[in-house]
Amino acid sequence: MRSMLAATLVFAAATGANAQMTTSPVAGAKPKTVQTVPIQPPAMQTPAATADAMAKAGRLALQSDLAWVGQYNGAITGDVSDRMVNAIKEYQKAKGGKPTGVLNPQERAALAETARKKQDGVGWKIVTEPTSGARLGIPSKLVPQQASDANGSKWTSPTGTVQILLSRRKEANPTAAKLAELEKEPSGRKVDYTVVKPDFFVLSGLQGLKKFYVRGTFKGDEVRTMTILYDQATENTVEPVVIAMSSAFNPFPAGPQAGPPPRKTVEYGTGIVVSEDGAILADRLVTDGCLAITVAGHGSADRLAEDKERGLALLRIYGARGLKPLSLAGGAARTNVDVVGIADPQSQGGAAGVSVVRAGLVPVTSGDSTLSPPPAVGFSGGSAIDGDGKFAGIALLKPAMVAGPTASAPTSQAVMVPAETVRDFLKANGVTANGTSADAKAAVVRVICVRK
Incomplete structure (x- = not known):
């Protein structure tokens, strides 16, 4: 098996004016007061720091796409390396082009489309393992069968040619070296590649007639290991x-933390296209304090308004064609929803696939509902769809503010702002939500905020 390094991936506009109160009626419903804050577009969107951050994000996506087409087998970090340049040259040669090590726009577009088709072909999605809360990428079409117990979960192909296991156990005084040695013990396992770091280990090789890949880590006395076996x-x-999968594996997702979380230099969220002329609904926090906001595939966006109380932001892109705005009419979820969004690149190996996750609803006094379990990072701003396939609201991730021990922190960090509130916000800002599409996947876009 080719050497594969475990990787950790490392990765919107302006200041508010005076708040104003606006009232807008909704047909068949009592008018509500909506708090909005007009936003002026940023005067400067291309400082050197912004350019550097966006360039790194582009390299991250490039490495991921090269990996998906089988040309790159290193750490997906977004850093420039000889391995990446050589992978580009090999890709160019395979396509009959000149091996320059730099892709022209046509080559880059073709690579991205090929990678996307390969992701779709295997059913790539980010899932939360039910017993541990660990997050990992799963090729759901290759391993459609899943079983879970107290020790973890297993995904398998119908014939057993591909198997993915997420195991959890207690271990006294674990170390990465000790755990790596334990994983070498199964009979028939021949290790040909080993990486042992203070906080994780990676092994690969042959186990009988199958290839295997193991990545494991620990926190306290809890050990979590991902094992992949394939013919x-x-x-x-x-x-x-x-x-x-190695890059997407997050065995111990971050829980509630004391105080506000640090703002990322580059932050990813999801937006919902709500009108044919480029209006996009997004998360206020994701798009706050940005030097530049980009909607993937469409270019720069302006942030025109926000609702601080409900966490909503209004973006607009200009000159975009082929938009498929979502119909916002009629949804009324009761017990659960499907959240449609685009997970952070760190969660999906640099990719930008649209995913759907199921979440239960628990009403709270504000009129919103908590979502349990909360979707992965990047989903904030995604659409919540009810059992009839209609828009029920927008899903927002809320950083937990904890003054005491984390054990006393709330278990949910996500809410659904209901559809009625969303429609009020849009009308208060002069947006005619004229979407007619019921395809929530086609209506969501990735929103990228770049800060200092």
Whole structure:
């Protein structure tokens, strides 16, 4: 098996004016007062720091796409390396082009489309393992069968040619070196690649007639290990997925923390296209304090208004064609919703796939509902769809503010702002939500905020 390094991926506009109160009626409903704050577009969107951050984000996506087409097998970090340049050259040669090590726009677009098709072909999505809360990327079309117990979960193909295991156990005084040695013990396992770091380990090689890849780590006495087994005949299909899974694996997702979380230099969220002329609904926090806001695939966006109390922001892109605005009419979820969004690149190996996760609803006094479990980072701003396939609201991730021990922190960090509140906000800001599409996946876009 080619060497694969475990990787940790490292990765909106302006100041508010005076608040104003605006009232807008909704047909068949009592008018509500909506708090809005007009926003002026940023005067300066291309400082050197912004350019550097966006360039790194572009390299991250490039490495991911090269990995998905089988040309790159290193750490997906967004950093420039000889490995990445050589992978570009090999890709160019495979396509009959000149191996310059730099992709022209046509080559880059073709690579991205090929990678996207490969992700779609294996059913790539980010899931939360039900017993541990660990997050990992799963090729759901390759391993459609899932079973869970107190010790973890297992995903398998119908014939057993591909198997993915997430295991959890208690271990006294664990160390990465000790855990790596324990993983070498199963009979028939021949290790040909080993990485041992203070906080994690990676092994790969042959286990009988199958190839295997193991990545494990620990926190306190809790050990969590991801194991991938696959027949050698499936190597061309599975190996790029293994690289993506290594980068996406998050065994101990961050929980509630004391005080406000640090703002990211580059932050990713989801937006919902709500009108044909480029109006996009997004999370206020994701798009706050940005030097530049970009909507992936469409370019720069202006932030025109926000509702601080409900956490909503209004963006607009200009000159975009082929938008498929979502119909916002009629949804009324009761017990659960499907949240449609785009997980952070760190959660999906640099990719930008649209995912759907199920969450239960618990009403709270504000009129919003908490979402349990909360969706992954990047989903904030995604659409919540009810059991009839209609828009029920917008899903927002809320950083927990904890004064005492984390054990006393709230268990939910996500809310759904209901559809009625969303429609009020849009009308208060002169947006005619004229969407007619019921395809929530086609209506969501990735929103990228770049800060200092």
